[in-house]
Amino acid sequence: MVLEKLKNIIAEQLDVEKEDIKLESSFQNDLGADSLDVVELIMAIEEDFEIEIPDEDAEKISIVKDAVDYINNNK
């Protein structure tokens, strides 16, 4: 469920196809995001999942799986 919802957010934020988003996909290396795109993505995740991701944690989220784990552990 989390992954499905997350994929929708990522697809919209980064203008990528949903089927190209894998658990191992790196936002910056595989999905073409720059560091500012990642900030926007993190903020969209915060809003849609109603969680807070402090900068220390946000720094460690670099692949899709990192985000899924973070959301599961913090919602």
Next chain:
Amino acid sequence: MFDTRITKLLNIKYPIIQGGMAWVATAELASAVSEAGGLGVIGCGAAPADIIKKEIQKAKEMTDKPFGVNVMLMSPFVDDIMEMLYEEKVSVVTTGAGNPGKYIEKLKNIGTKVIPVVPSVALAKRMEKVGADALIVEGTEAGGHIGELTTFTIVPQVVDEVDIPVIAAGGIADGRGYVAAVSLGAEGVQIGTRFVCSEECIAHIEYKNKIVNARDRDAIVTGRITGHPVRIIKNKFSKKLINLEKDISNKGEIDRLTIGSYKKAAIDGEIDQGSVMAGQSSGLIKDIKNCKNIIDDIIKESNKVQSYLCNI
């Protein structure tokens, strides 16, 4: 027009912040700008903490007025520098090249004001949320490492989205630029290139002359291909670089050419083979004068522009 939330926050006379450029924003420049009523800023660049500590101590001897330190967050010494700043307790820390979120609370606890440089609305909002005191919003007109958006478009968009005061940067070098920034909703300006061309700045005289002699189209952008765009003044170095950038397989050679190239120009004065980082405002800068005259002239011209605006 000069009495804004920024002057109150920083306890300065004019809301004119000097850009914290690596290598050339030393104690000499920072103290001169602060003495003239603005906010001088020491630039860390990629220098180690002990070097910056010495600059801070030197500046404290040269002025009793508030001054700041700019921390480049991609510096390999960033954690050491922050530790040192927790001890030195400077008035203001500005940050560039990243997200300073994790340092903000500690800096604020010791009374240091934190003002991140941001190139986008999202980062601006995030910085406000984690407690930034103000924001420097920098447009692509600036020199050195730059973002995509122009000052004219990004400043009002950030002003609309945050409640903390905004300082406009990128392309501002005179009173017209100051008034324009205020019109966009900014409550202060950050100025880099104009202050490089000051008597007090330790940059090599050939570097300053290169900026003074630059024409409107001379401040170009390199490095888009490597993802780190940098604005520099056109010269033999930039031509070589642009040729190499046509083919991404030259990345190794590009790295070799660019490493140390800024110091070569700014400090050693090798303006043909070094990287002459400077903003688009270079074309507006016609002379080298002292910091007091730079600031006084900006104030005078701003007042003139304001009265003109009141009469049209």
